[in-house]
Amino acid sequence: MSLLAAVVIFVVGFVSGIVVRAVAGLAAIIALLLVVFGVAAPDIGLVDFIVTQYYSGNELLFLAGLLFGLDANNTREVVVER
Secondary structure (H helix, E strand, C coil), rough: CCCHHHHHHHHHHHHHHHHHHHHHHHHHHHHHHHHHCCCCCCCHHHHHHHHHHHHHHHHHHHHHHHHHHCHHHHHHHHHHHH
């Protein structure tokens, strides 16, 4: 994996974490409703291509970015306080 691919995957995880933090409650309710009604995500070729090319095998890097994104606001407050 190139450095650029690693940075892009981390940034995507980071942005995902920020978005998840912003709309987590709504996303959880929608996800629960989709599961209850048995609605699956549509088969989109571009999403499948991205997942198979870049995401598979890089789950931990994505997760690291996601967790940094979720905690970004708290981290910023702690740094400002110090």
